[in-house]
Amino acid sequence: MVGRWAPLFVTFLLVTGGLSFLWSAHTRNDQNEQLRMAALALNNPLPSVDTDRGELVARAGGCVACHTDTANEGRLLAGGVRLDSAFGTFVSPNISSDAQEGIGTWSLEMFAQAVLNGRRPDGGHYWPVFPYPAYALMSGQDIADLYAWLQSTAPVSTASEEHELLIPDIARAGLGIWKSLYVPENYRPGLFVERGEYLVEGPAHCATCHAQRDIVGGVSDRRLSGNSRGPDGSKVPAITAAALQDWTVDDLMFYLEIGMTPEGDFSGGHMATVIEHGTAHLSPEDLRAIAVYLKSPANKES
């Protein structure tokens, strides 16, 4: 559960942040970041940028859900969603196209650094409550489309709120090393042959909840073999091909579109949110790609 990792995670950050002999890990992190940016540059100039596709990516990736305060009728992408945690409360920032309060003046490069590498424009690190460790696997085309769509939305001049954390902001410094352990190393075009695997591993970040976590809260083994300590301490089921043997591809597509299980029940909780704000917005082709990948031998238990 969250509470069990919290002290370990903080200790980890404070210790690694203060120690320099782990410098090699730092270097590795920098190299990974450069690799991802180089891979992105390979795709540039992109053949075309599609803002409509960018909106789909934003929904599939949960950007809209986490950066729009729907519960309090907040404006699109204006932030303000409060995320309570054992470390205090994080408040998602404004990422609308506003020049002052949003990301209206950001270059594509700055944006890619944030989403793929968790790098702030000032060179610091973002807290991984912003799930960039999963987004690190997104393709250059998706990043460019996403950027184009975000920049095309209406600017909102609401100022971002400060986080209310119980840990000092300086602990951010330790995130560099943490990132070298938990942000995937080798993003490169062609890493995923199947689109379904790309969607599951990258933008839709299914492993965030469906994979087991280790001692400092990272997912070091991305097999979707379930998680006994899910987001609220509850269990998240395995979704490997073996675990889903009674589900057909159509059952999975139906589930990811409207949340209906093969028995006719409708789940609530976290998965309902993932479906409503995420997978329900995907095209039938993408839903099929995910379902086919989940049922394939590549999605194995061990």
Added chain:
Amino acid sequence: MYTQYSVQSAAFLLSVVVIAGQALAHTGAMGIVKERMDGMSILGDHAKSVGDMLKGKASFDLVAVEEAGQAFVTHGEKIPSLFPDTEQSREGTATEALPAIWDNWDEFVALAEKFTNDSQALLTVANNLSNGTQSVDHQSRAVRSIFFKTVKNCSACHERFRLDQD
């Protein structure tokens, strides 16, 4: 030690802390709790029957769609009365009903009403189709769109007012 696939997520580690409880199975439910669970199970059976047709697992059958629409309307109207604000109802064995129901009663009733209205629309569409002469393909598309709209209410209500199963 850490594979190339090592992805974390403190997104999750740092994620929203919600109170969770261990839900028991349907077994052991009594009285009003049993009554509403049975009603909900019937909704589930009908949803499965229409779902199987739309997935191509069963052949398309408008009569079964009409039956589902009728069952949804009948049960939808009863939902508010099956959740009285009594101790039995709030804390009966095996219940997955959340206290949020009684803290936000108007919202709960509004959701039940919306579900009933959308179910009525599903029933009307099915009735009209059985009196018409459209192709099965057309019928199936029409049913799919109104069925999806209707069952979104099932998830919406469960998301807000029913305990997570796992």
